[in-house]
Each structure stands twice: as structure tokens, then as C-alpha cells.
Amino acid sequence: MAALVDRKHLLSSVEMAHFVSHGSVMLESVVPAELNERAIDVFDAGIPGYSYGTPLDEAFPPGTFVRELLDLPAVAGAIQSLVGPGPRIDHHAVHIRPPHGGDAQNMHGDAILDTRTDAFDVQLMYYPRAVTLEQGGTLSVPGSHLRKINQTGIGRYQNLAGQTRLVCPAGTVALLHHGIWHGGRRNDSDNKRYMFKIRFNPTVRQLRLWNTDDIDDPGVIKELTASFGWLHANEGRLELVNRAKLWRVLTGDQLFDLDYYLTREQLRPQFVAPDATDARLGSSKRASGWNF
């Protein structure tokens, strides 16, 4: 990942729009079987920790297993599209759920409330083995990433219409916006469930980092306006406003809009029409006052 990724491996505009509306991009079976096999021993042995913000080259230099994973063209291309070249490692963790182990987590957002609207971190989740429904893969709520909540303040929300339980083939990599609502579910199967997570911080402005050849594809708007069960609600249009704002940040197009919401808000003409505005003002007396 040290050098720039070949353009053909970057995400498309339609895929970026999908990330903006869903808060995630899935790369199914992107990791070859041989690497998935080796991952188990590596994860069982554990991966050393690093200080927050360690450069990628320092945390995972060439020759390490993790670097091999991150250098897969499709993985490297997606990471560069989302956070740019030379990201820093916020933190990483190996999560192993034993058979029939653990309680479901309460729903939460990671870290703390993140006030950024002009940048975002990305969390990579890698599943070296297939995840079945029974294994209790991560539950997440598509489209929840732009809502400002703090950590487990949403712990009371057990189910939202349109939520997804992760089910995926071996070698799948998911890339998630840092704000996505999610929680680990109980493993009700006879097998261990493995997941390796890395959080990336950008070191460049997240401006048109993907392959924009298809920027005018109708699929972009279709993805940006995607709806989910829990958004069939009064706040659905506000979600569109926030997606449009993020798309403005990512494209640099300050006039971009979905529907007419952001444009309408800016319609505040200051020009006084000389013939249409009457010259007469009414008298402006104060009220007579109390006890007059």
C-alpha cells in the first residue's frame, strides 16, 4: 500500500455512493483461500498492539501477514478510495468468539461521539472463515453512520427494521464508516468465529480519492437515495440532506443536492426589486405601555 494503487482497483463512484448511503462496502471472498488458512494461526497467536496513529508501514511492514492482506489489490484499492494513501493505524484487534460463547452486545457506535462532518475513519473487518447466521456475525444498521450518538446510548435499541446480520463466505472484507451502529451477536454454533479489525485514520483530505470515471452514472443518485426500513419515517429526508452534505465533501461540488433541500435553504434573495417594492413605510409606534 506504500505506492498508489492502480486506478483499476479503486472503487467506482457508484460504490462510493453506496458507502455514503449504507456506511459500508463489502468485498466478498476477496481474500484467497491460502491466506484465509494462514490467518487462523496468526490470529490465534495474536497480533501486537501499536500506539494510536502509527503509520501503516511501521505497524505492518512488508512481509507481515496483515500487510499481505492489505496489499491485495481490491483491499488496497478500497482503502485508498476511502481514506487515501498512507493512512495511519488507529487501532486493531482480533475478535474470537468461542462456540456457544458470549452474550450479544448492546447496540453501539465505536469510540465516542465523533463530531467530524468533513472526514471519517474506516474500519476494516476481515472474516477468514465463512460466517453463518448461527455463528452470530456482527449486526449492523445500514444508513445509521451519519447520526450523532454517543457509544452505547443506543443500547436500548434491540431491533431496527432493515438491520442486517452479517452472513458471508470465507475471505470477506467489510469496510465500515466509523459511525455505523452495530453489535456482536452470540455464537450459537459449534465453531469459533474469527474477525480481525483495523481502524484507519486518513492523512489526506478525502477528496475524489476513488475512480470517478462514472461520476455521472445514474447509479450514483440511486445509491445515494437508498432507503432502509427504519428510514421509512419522518427523518428520512434529513438523512438525505446529510448524505448530500457528505457527497459535497467527497466530490468538492458545493452545489450538489439530493431532491432540493440544500438548494432551497440557500434561496434568500437580497436584491430589492425597484418597481415592485412599495416606497411607503407604515408608522412604527411603540405600544402605549402598561398602566397607561
Next chain:
Amino acid sequence: MTTSIEEAFAQSPVQPQIRQQVLILYLGTSALDSNVIGWSRYDGTGKSKPTMGDSDEPPYRTGVDALIDGWRLIQLSQLQAHQPGHEYDVSYLPYEFVFERLVQI
């Protein structure tokens, strides 16, 4: 004559065989007859343990459907003014309705 707090709170409830079940519905608007977009359950009988991600289909289509099925509404969220400068911000789900029913153990 007063008793200690511990003694006072150790008394048997009037209906010792009764427990509370709680249903929280998140609706699409502030109207009780609007659609359910989220749901949570807590079981005071201790016989079940509802948890995150335990169902994909809501138990009721609307809040009123829960009333019709015998749930009693005990709280609904207030309508909050939008904070100046943050009118487009989205955060926690705003239309929360808390129901209960009392069941025998």
C-alpha cells in the same frame, strides 16, 4: 414508628405473582398510529431474555396495534425543538413509545 429503608423495601408486593413486561416501540412519526421502525422488549418474568438482533420483523405494525393487543402505553417521548444551527442533525430515534403489560408468573 418507622422502619428501616431495607425493611420497608423488603415487603412483599401487593400482587406477588405479577410481573411487568415492557415493550418499547420506535415509530416513524409522533403519531401513535404510525409505523413501527424499531422495537425492544424486556421480560420481568425472567423466563425469556430478549436481546439485540433477536428478530427482523416488528411485533406490531403500528403503536395502536399494540394497544389493541392489550399493551398499556405508559410513556411517550416529548417533541423537542430543533436546536438552532443543528436543524438537519440526526441523532437518537425521536419517537419512542413505552408500553407495559402485567403477567402472572
